[in-house]
Amino acid sequence: MQEIKWGMIGCGDVTEVKSGPAFNKVPKSSLVAVMRRDAEKAKDYAFRHGVPKWYADGEALINDPEVNAIYIATPPAQHEAYCQLALAAGKPVYVEKPMTLNAESGLRMEEASIRYDTKLTVAHYRRAQPMFLKIKSLLENGIIGDVRFAGLQMLQPQQSDLIANVESNWRLDPAISGGGLFHDLAPHQLDLMVYFFGEFDQSTGFSLNQSGSAKVDDLVTGQILFKNGVVFTGTWCFSVSEQDKTDVCEIIGSNGRISFPVFGNKVTLIKEGRTEVFDFEALEHVQQPMIEKVTAYFLDQAENPCSAEQAILSMKLMDSFTK
Template identity: 30%
Template sequence: MAAGQVVQDRAVRWGVLATGGIAARFTADVLEMADAEVVAVASRDDASAREFAGRFGIARAHGDWASLMADEEVDVVYVATPHSAHRAATGLALAAGKPVLCEKAFTLNAREAGELVSLARERDVFLMEAMWTYCNPVILRLAELVRDGAIGDVQTVQADFGIQGPFAPEHRLRDPALGGGAVLDLGVYPVSFAQLLLGEPDRVHADALISPEGVDLNTGILLGWDSGATALLSCSVTGETPRTATVTGTTGRIEVPAGFFDPERFVLHRSGAEPEEFTAASGLRGMQHEAAEVMRCLRAGETESPLVPLDGTLAVMRTLDAVRERVGVRFPVDEPPVSESSASGPADRI
């Protein structure tokens, strides 16, 4: 179903592809929305699909992906598989004409992301990365203040996201075939935050602790722009970091507390003025913000979201490719090499 075909006078009907923790969280959030329903779930494991459907009161459980795409009662598909399956699952949905909200990191590399974006545009079907941060009203207000010059010219963005390890070698976070490592799972958040404010960087530097399996466990990222701005970012699966963000400009700074990727508030510090706290009440929470944006787009007949534009998703994927190239992390799907697949982005610039 292409954007614009969703019936205007009824709830939007979601189909969820995958049954893991992130799928459960999304489903729980969407079920609380008055203008949305979750009508189907799919998994390659029929028993898993039936268990998930029973847990959330979902009408239909599909034991394969194709059945979900053929389900005429599904208006839009939420892809919640591991990164390694995003290309296949989202491609299948787009080929069937189903609008898609695909979890982050969007794909394993920029080449795969470009293939999905091209397919969506060729088929005129809605596609959006599930970057809930970009849909959060607090972040939208923060970005507006930065654009309006509230802190002058941005000089530095700092952000971190680390979770407590260690993880066993067989865990998905340690498996290159599944897109393991800190960069795709966690680094996508600070990189996306920095690029929301500054755009795609002109230079990318990085260093990392690499696991015996060949994935990054603890990674530091330095991004640079020709304007003179820099971003100091980190991600880790070896220890829990503060998960905060700071944006510093020539006349002030903005501090976002723990959970910067889904904040409820931030504090603006202007030179010579008292700190100002900003909040934004929308009546929504968590993943409801991204679901609401998808449904707004579908009802408006839009095939891309202005809040989470596909060109921005591609730019973030190019940066993540460049980071992996710098630290020597390669996935089996990285053919041609990362540096070639990202040739139009920062990966080929030192």
């Protein structure tokens, strides 16, 4: 391949700004076809974003001879089926997070990628953003010494502004989402922990539905022991008051600490009584840096920025917290 010509399956809110327009802003990349089961909405999306082709059937898009790579942006329940079809057609896949509903499904997707010898990347796009690359650099350079532990709190009201307003909130249907707002937001956070600290030895947690306002658990806690000795503790609650909203992760080392929001743009380094703040500009298209890396990978010019094997680790963590 000399250029990646993307076919996008799913035209929901995540694709309007976060990802969709970025495919045409990356060198050697263009969005040539989109699909949504509602034909009128697919046509409307294509018209508004200047996409030449639109479909109401995913398999038809996959089989379009002009399309040579697939981006799957449907709700998680549909990820595996579309991924299997695309890989069987020999077309590399970039699939949204969470990778799928659970680790078992993720392993099947990974096995299909191996069986069909076709590339698969998962959209844990924070791995490519400048803010999180800075944090990784601080850790790798030992700026806060040896990391001891990390703690995370994600506390949100039921109507969190981190979630796009949609006609029907499929995120609150566990059969579609895997398990509520935790399964929508935690993949970002847990993948970052895997990105920073590597593989883990043990993980455990529990979850429950405290508010009873939907069919999903709205409180999740989890602990991880990484192979390098780092311990992580996290709390996610989606039924707090507006005034108690919190999004903070702290990484504590032997010589200091790093504090940051996962859904924000500021990193605070505290070391030897001094505080240093790193501010980052909000990205117009949050997935653009990742799409650049995926495009390079699909063109055999770079390594996989987030493999199925890596993404399955965060799926296993979510499964262990919510089992």
